[in-house]
Amino acid sequence: MTRHLPFARRARLLVVAGALLLASAPSAASATGSPAPGHGLSTPAVTFVPAATLPSEALRDLNHPVPLDEYRPDTGAAASTLAPRATRSAVAAGNEQTDLREQCTKHREAAASKGWLKSRFETCQHRPFDLVVRDMRGTQEIGRLWFDVWVLGFATDGARRVDFVSSIENIRVQTAPGSGADARNWTVGQYFSHTSGSPSGDPSSTVTPPKKESRDELLGAWDKQPQWTLTYTSPDAGPQWSKGNLQLVESLIMTELTVNAPDVAPYNQVDAYHSNVRFDYAGPIAGKHKGTVFTEGRAELALSLKDPAVNESAQHILDAQKNPERTFPSWPGKSVPGAKEPLHRLIDTKKQEANREKSISECTKVWGNYSGTPLQCDEYPFASTREGSNKGDNRYSVRLIDGADNETGGRRLNSVYTANRILDGDPFFVKITS
Incomplete structure (x- = not known):
């Protein structure tokens, strides 16, 4: 049975991992039906190809998928001899997994390609595969294989740990009668791999992988046990944040998928799938003192115009985002970030104070002395962001609003920071709803 050499696989993964880390956006996955390095000098005349690359007439006699345990190689599992049954998921999942699967299904398009990020702590992929075994010399279709790949990712707020629950399931097959093909000899392989590094270049920043990062088995083994779990952790040296060491470790965790037959x-x-993960021990600024996030997950502060506790803050932000030229300071062509262009958290307290002083000065210039009133100077972008008023580009807005409203909005913002482990420089967005 054909197998990939471990060295060849690792070499390809390192190349792809390097490209993903350097690229500004994840590249599209590559798939090929040609043999990988290490398979010898001769190239088999029969190969697996995606069904989508073949014309519909080529698939006319191979469009009757049958669950693997109903498959009969002597008949090719023809629909006329075997009654099809409903497709199934053989994975018994807990409530957390079930919930993520249900939501992943609602985001089918994203989940079927790069994966869908529910949050900075949950991600999923649900990708269907449909492959045809084809004789390239005679352009004869010999068999067909359908299966679904699920990858559920769970980062942990409170521990330097991330878990992936992966499965190959809903396996269906068909072979052409008289072809001699036997789908029971086909295998599927999943190979996880990871990188590790630190923004500060700390050589001690490492990721500890699970004992088993790969699984390559016959279809029958996957059908009986479709699910497996992988846990990646990163060791820590205890609390070091007061010394400026947040023990940041960045990792690209990815998978390669193979399908083989004799x-x-x-x-x-x-x-086939990848996730960018960050481990930290950032201390109280992150909420729970240590944790792990999917860095591409979207963090968002949402405020409602209908919420009486923050409706003045919400209206100010909406005006700044939608009609910035009507806000102060006012200048032609003004734009304010936060809706489509993210804001970035600022931890430096001196720089935060400089933002507040600049904003208060602008409020006083426009509205005069408001001390002794219940009003406060509301600023957007917030003082705790790198886009604050003292940045120097005047892309900000100030407005006098009710003090209690302003303070409640500030507490909501801090909750978003800690709930999402938003560290210094991390992006987030602001959304106003009606």
Whole structure:
């Protein structure tokens, strides 16, 4: 049975990982039906190809998927001899997994490609595969394989840990009668890999992988036990944040998927799935003193115009985002970030105070002395962001609003910081709803 050499696989993964880390956005996954390095000098005349690359007439006799345990190689699992049954998920999942799966299904398009990020702590991929075994010399379709890949990711707020629950499930097959093909000899392989590094270049920043990062088995083994779990952790040296050491570790965790059969050129999906993960021990600024996040997850402060506790803050932010030229300071062509262009958290308290002083000065210039009133100077972007008023580009707005409203808005912002482990420089957005 054809197999990938470990060295060849690791070399490809390192190349892809390097490209992903350098790129500004994740690249599209690559798939090929040609053999990978290490498979010998001869190329099998039979290969796996995606069904989507073939014309519909080529698939006319291979469009009757049958669950693996109903498959009969002598008949090719023809629909006329075997009654099809409902597709199934053989994974018994807990409430957390079930909930993420249900939500992932509602985001089908994103989940089927790069994966869908529910938050900075949950991500998922649900990707269907449909492959055809084809004789390239005679352009004869010999068999077909359908299966679903699920990857659920759970980062931990409170521990330097991330878990991936992966499965190959809903396996269905069909082979052409008389072809001699036996789908029971086909295998699927999942190979996880990871990188580790620190923004500060600390060589002690490492990721501890699970004992088993790969699984390559016959379809029958996957059908009986579709699910497996991988846990990645990062060791810590105890609280060091007071010394300026947040023990940041960044990791790219990715998978390669292969499909093999005897005397068949394998199918290989190098970047089948990947996640960017960050481990930290940032202390109280992050809420729970240590934790892990998916860095591409979206963090958002949402305020409602209908919420009496923050409706003045919400209206000010909405005006700044939608009609910035009507806000103060006023100048032609003014734009204020936060809706589509993210804000970035600022931890430096001296710089935060400089933002507040600049904003209060602007409020006083426009409205005069408001001391002794219940009003406060509301600023957007917030003083605790790098886009605050003292940045120097005048892309900000100030307004006098009710003091209690202003303070409640500030507490809501701090809750978003800690609930999402937003550290210095991390992006987030602000959304106003009616």
